[in-house]
Amino acid sequence: MDRRNFFKSSLAAGAALSTGRARARETRSILPEALGLLYDSTLCIGCKACVAACKRENDMPPEFLPRTEQPYWDQPLDISGKTLTVIKVYRHGTMDKKDQEENGYAFIKKSCMHCVDPSCVSACPVSAMQKDPVNGVVSYDKDACIGCRYCVAACPFGVPRFTYDQTFPQINKCQLCKHRWKDGGYSACAEVCPTGATLYGKVTELKAEATRRRALKPGAATTYPRGKLGGPDQSYPGVAAKYVDRLYGETEFGGTQMVFLAGVPFEKLGYPNLPPRSDAATSETMQNTLYGGLVMPIVFLGALTYIAKRNVKDDEQGGHHG
Amino acid sequence: MAEHAPAPLGGKLLTPVTAVLGALSLAAAAVIVVRFIYGLGAVTNLSDGFPWGIWIAYDVVVGSALACGGYTMAILVYIFNRGEYHPLVRPALLASLFGYTLAGVSVIFDLGRYWNVWHMFWPGYSQVHSVMFEVALCISLYILVMWMEFSPTFLDQLGFSGLKKKISKLMFLFVALGVLLPSMHQASLGGLLVIFGAQIHPLWQAGMLIPLEFLMTAVLLGFAVVIFEATLVAVGFNRAMETALLAKMAGFMHGLLIAYLVVRFGDLILRGAIVSAFKPSLEAFWFWIESICFLVPVWTLSSPARRNNAGTLFAAALLLLLGGFLLRINAFLVGYETGEGWSYFPAFPELIVTIGVIAFEILAYIVFVKTLPVLPAQSATH
Numbered sequence: 001m002d003r004r005n006f007f008k009s010s011l012a013a014g015a016a017l018s019t020g021r022a023r024a025r026e027t028r029s030i031l032p033e034a035l036g037l038l039y040d041s042t043l044c045i046g047c048k049a050c051v052a053a054c055k056r057e058n059d060m061p062p063e064f065l066p067r068t069e070q071p072y073w074d075q076p077l078d079i080s081g082k083t084l085t086v087i088k089v090y091r092h093g094t095m096d097k098k099d100q101e102e103n104g105y106a107f108i109k110k111s112c113m114h115c116v117d118p119s120c121v122s123a124c125p126v127s128a129m130q131k132d133p134v135n136g137v138v139s140y141d142k143d144a145c146i147g148c149r150y151c152v153a154a155c156p157f158g159v160p161r162f163t164y165d166q167t168f169p170q171i172n173k174c175q176l177c178k179h180r181w182k183d184g185g186y187s188a189c190a191e192v193c194p195t196g197a198t199l200y201g202k203v204t205e206l207k208a209e210a211t212r213r214r215a216l217k218p219g220a221a222t223t224y225p226r227g228k229l230g231g232p233d234q235s236y237p238g239v240a241a242k243y244v245d246r247l248y249g250e251t252e253f254g255g256t257q258m259v260f261l262a263g264v265p266f267e268k269l270g271y272p273n274l275p276p277r278s279d280a281a282t283s284e285t286m287q288n289t290l291y292g293g294l295v296m297p298i299v300f301l302g303a304l305t306y307i308a309k310r311n312v313k314d315d316e317q318g319g320h321h322g
Numbered sequence: 323m324a325e326h327a328p329a330p331l332g333g334k335l336l337t338p339v340t341a342v343l344g345a346l347s348l349a350a351a352a353v354i355v356v357r358f359i360y361g362l363g364a365v366t367n368l369s370d371g372f373p374w375g376i377w378i379a380y381d382v383v384v385g386s387a388l389a390c391g392g393y394t395m396a397i398l399v400y401i402f403n404r405g406e407y408h409p410l411v412r413p414a415l416l417a418s419l420f421g422y423t424l425a426g427v428s429v430i431f432d433l434g435r436y437w438n439v440w441h442m443f444w445p446g447y448s449q450v451h452s453v454m455f456e457v458a459l460c461i462s463l464y465i466l467v468m469w470m471e472f473s474p475t476f477l478d479q480l481g482f483s484g485l486k487k488k489i490s491k492l493m494f495l496f497v498a499l500g501v502l503l504p505s506m507h508q509a510s511l512g513g514l515l516v517i518f519g520a521q522i523h524p525l526w527q528a529g530m531l532i533p534l535e536f537l538m539t540a541v542l543l544g545f546a547v548v549i550f551e552a553t554l555v556a557v558g559f560n561r562a563m564e565t566a567l568l569a570k571m572a573g574f575m576h577g578l579l580i581a582y583l584v585v586r587f588g589d590l591i592l593r594g595a596i597v598s599a600f601k602p603s604l605e606a607f608w609f610w611i612e613s614i615c616f617l618v619p620v621w622t623l624s625s626p627a628r629r630n631n632a633g634t635l636f637a638a639a640l641l642l643l644l645g646g647f648l649l650r651i652n653a654f655l656v657g658y659e660t661g662e663g664w665s666y667f668p669a670f671p672e673l674i675v676t677i678g679v680i681a682f683e684i685l686a687y688i689v690f691v692k693t694l695p696v697l698p699a700q701s702a703t704h
Binding site: 290 | 438441442505529
């Protein structure tokens, strides 16, 4: 067999082997014990008690508006290396009515979505981003991190944030207050929320609560739980809201552990429409296809070595050195 | 063939050109000192909306692709056994060696927590499903392989003739690795974009085809950069042009260029993304500039007469270099959007570092060809 045919047939064999072996990486499914938050935009009054509690419990510094004359209190406009959650406002026209798309306004929380199949975890080359195998909380380990910011670039929600102004910088993101669990605590944002707009619990139970609210007739009397589902009863009477027909976080990228209800379409609130297939699944399928079991690289290297051995030798006999 | 054996050029090392290059390198070094003391924010315009700037998109992604001359020449000479191109191998390999080594070093400037960089290769930390892991591993190995490939040039002078013999015996293995590794990481540099999903504009988010497009253009850039360097070396050091050899090589380039454009435009049409190229936008504008850079050389390189004209050939190579540059900058920066309200243009100190790194590469190249046997000896200068 001459070398060109050898080259061709090895390549073909390599391609066949690797496609046979490459397992398409499917989008992951939600863990049965997943923990998360339900944020109901219609209940939020924009008091930002959650923003303040988050700062305090996570030891994050205040941040001020550029060129402000009043650097006396925390003024974050967005999440950042110093701020893990914020409440943003949607405004339209005359802003007459809350939770109304036309001439209305609405609040929306921004923080880590704790994706079922997170891009940040798939992107991180050094396992600094981890998804807990039981509760699914996405956490960050600064002692592992190399500061490449691939997670920042990859996240479709723009969540991991980096402290560019520090000599020894790091990523900061919401970790669902997992450091408070050992004392029986839970997410500070949900604990302090006066209206139950941010509610902590198991995702299965949070989704059941969301389904209950969506089934109510707008204007009907109901009760809203506060704090933590399954915790002490802090519920209060209220009126059922009118929602857009969507539980955000149910299907996006295979789902998120932070789920949202709102009266205004989510695109207007800054939340992207994402397909059910995660980018992590696509990226890892590509990696498995090309490098799965190192089959393709090894076959390719074998062919190249065979050819190079003949040609480099020819070359040296010809008086040259490689 | 004796007149083709490589020999040092000799001559003075301190010239106006090397002095300017040295000054630019020092300016970059000063900025880097500031970066390590006061952080990335002090010298760059990076933000959470543009966490990667030119230090990644240019220094690493474009820089390593421009350093594909050694890779492309190795394919041509050792895999397709075209021995006649042998005189081009060493100079191309030298440029690649510097290009890649400095791309590797540049990464350290950009890494926020650079002291942990070894985690990349440490079991327990390594995350093998990350595209960046693959890129980092293959680039690091390739830099080692290239130093091995190039070592016969300087081992003799250092008095390690025994080591040189041993390395020469294994040269076929280094050559094979020197083709495999760039094939893998040049594809994966494009693969980095796959996980960005819809954050990359449809004109560049080709999904599973991105690795192929980046690989094909990396080989094209390898050809183009060899023509570019050979022309500059001939003019700059007052040597005879190797136009006949370069023109013959341009035939391969032409075929590969057409194949690339079939993949690129075929994908855009099949995905329907081509429609957005006809809507007025910044992305569409840069897409067409990029496309023109690839389309014009299809015509330029199609006739042997034009290929044999040193000036035309140089112009075609320049256009291809620009096209490969734009494809990468467009895909990583122009076409990247993670949400509204973010913008990025490199800060002045950020540019100084990029320019300084390029200057240092050229400076090191000049010093090496003057002191080491890299370029084929010529009996008479012109």
